[in-house]
Amino acid sequence: MRQKTVYTASLATETNTFSPVFTDLQSFRDSFYAAPGEHPETPTLCSAPMIACRELLAPAGWRVVEGTATWAEPGGLINRDTYEHLRDTLLSELTAAMPVDLVVLGLHGAMVAQGYDDCEGDLLQRVRELVGSDVPIAAELDPHSHLTPARVGAADLLVAFKEFPHTDFMARARDLVRLARATADGEIRPLMSTHDCRMIEVLPTSREPMQGFVRQLHELEQSDPRILSISVIHGFMAGDVPELGTRMLVVTDNAPELGAQLARELGEQLYSFRGRTRPPFLDIEVALDQAQACTRGPVVLADVWDNPGGGVAGDGTLLLRAGLERGMSDVALGTLWDPIAVKFCFAAGLNARIPLRFGGKSCATAGAPVDAEVEVRGLVRQAEQRFGDSQVPMGDSAWIHFAGVDVVLTSNRCQSFDPSLFSVMGIDPGARRYLMVKSTNHFHDAFVPIAHEIIYVDAGAPYPSNPATNGYRKLNRPIWPIVEDPHNSQ
Ligand SMILES: [Zn+2]
Structure with missing residues (x-):
């Protein structure tokens, strides 16, 4: 039998589109840049899936092809040439590794470049074009990201860190790789259901009510074998993109009705927390x-x-x-x-x-x-x-x-x-x-x-901390707190 192959890589940063600190290739090189095969033993926040592939797939006989891993300190818009260069680097590595049975990426999910509001959506779609419809594509995300239809459409599996501060990035990377392997082996058929909470809020999980909410997500994942993974995409208020906002993401083993119902119920619960999740500032x-x-x-x-x-x-x-x-x-x-x-x-x-x-x-x-x-x-x-x-x-x-x-x-x-x-x-x-x-x-x-x-x-500045006055130009629908009742307005 042919040895199964996974291609894994990481391309990540968090883009504050309001920031004057623009991001170029040097910003990535200054922060973290590991060429193929040069990733250190310890994971970084967004490259953890690569380490999880080493831990969980290599011992099971998989060929693990590691591509480039890079991260830029959060900053302003990415220079267009830089994004395209890094994206094409990953795509050419993937092409060289083919045929592959699985693609596992460490992303952040709030990357915005000149001319690209949805870098991760663009990257995932191009990966899909390369590998075709049968090869599973899995990615880990930071919850401070944007969940776009392009990403959900192109990937099979998306899993975000549950905790903020992000103490569980390695644990969630292992979840992702376990599910990705089961998908590649034909044991499960992941299906992603989402719910748009129509809000943007700071959601620390080290305090209530989010602490209990995260506990509930873990319990739900244990309660029913059809529930594979549940993530909260908190959203990132400093990224002016059409899909900005909080979303629930439920991955089921091909149970669309259960997934949709759970995403909606959890999303409504999350919406009820708005305005009372952060410590007093x-x-x-x-x-x-x-x-x-x-x-x-x-x-x-x-x-x-x-x-x-x-x-x-x-x-x-x-x-x-x-x-x-x-x-x-x-x-x-x-x-x-x-x-x-x-x-x-x-x-x-x-x-x-x-x-x-x-x-x-x-x-x-x-x-x-x-x-x-x-x-x-x-x-x-x-x-x-x-x-x-x-x-x-x-x-x-x-x-x-x-x-x-x-x-x-x-x-x-x-x-x-x-x-x-x-x-x-x-x-x-x-x-x-x-x-x-x-x-x-x-x-x-x-x-x-x-x-x-x-x-x-x-101090009110310089971070765009008040969505009501940030002056978003690309946001494509009403969300709280910009409007008081976004579910009943146009
Ligand atoms: Zn984050």
Whole structure:
């Protein structure tokens, strides 16, 4: 019998179409790029299906052909040539691997390029054209994605991470590959049913009501052998595309009525959660009042909408400026992206006192640059912060000090994950009264042990955080909260 063959690859990023930080091939190479056969042993968020193929298919006698795996840090629109080049790279690898019995892809699902509102739909359709109708195509998605008819039509199996934060990306990749193998072996006939919730919302699963909702999805998957997989596509509010919004996705073993009913029921339940899923985000002034009322530090102030993990630049100054206006001192802020200011600091040297303009360069909404006479207190080449078991490169970084305020300037755009972003520069984060970080959710676990209090700050910008005022141009139907009752309006 001919040895069965799977082609597996990964092409992923999360596109904030409102961001000024455009994405090109260098953005992919700077973030993560593994040529065929060069993927490391540890999975990345979106390449986990490739590792699951190694674990589950190779030992069962399959030939696993690994293609390119690449990821760009979330940013703005992808340069058209870059997308087409990466897509065609994967397609030519697939062509060379044919005939194949299965295609397994690690996607993100919120990738938008110049001229392509639905990159993943385009990619999946071209894969389908190559392999024909009989070869199963399976892909893993981040729930912060867009579920388009083109994707559902081209793929046999789509599975998204259930958790946000995305702690289960490897577990869901294994689910995907198990189901994909059963499909290729003719044991199941997956059929995808979807329901459009007509909403967009932030849906953290580390708290209720989403925590219980995810538990229910696991129970349903165990309750009936016809229910193969259930995913919530949260949607991604910073991607202005026609299909933007939350959707339920139910995969059954060829049980269309059951799938449709379940997708609708779960989707209606999800819709009833709108407006009460996120932790309280406070206005800047309310947040600073609350911070100053604390008698002990450190108080962590999380600037949730200037988080590079959502595709913005991460050089915003709104929160810092508000603190400076109040004369707050004993403040440490990090990370703040400003490679030019870092260069100036390195050139001036350690302990130099220099006039420095930093931050606020990428766009008009993130606050004006700050001008200050600063002391260069720390310089670290290729600094790194921790994030769980991994190290996140901050690039060449500088610690500047002025008016009782310490700022960590970085050359890499990176979210604030861990207090080590301060300590690597020589700042003791536990000794500061106020810590300002740029992150929506991922900072939380690592800062809890040192924080006296944690406050989520809604500075209103630069991330397009209010769907009602974001001014979408491509959205193709009414959704909440842009309209109050989207199910009964045109
Ligand atoms: Zn996500």
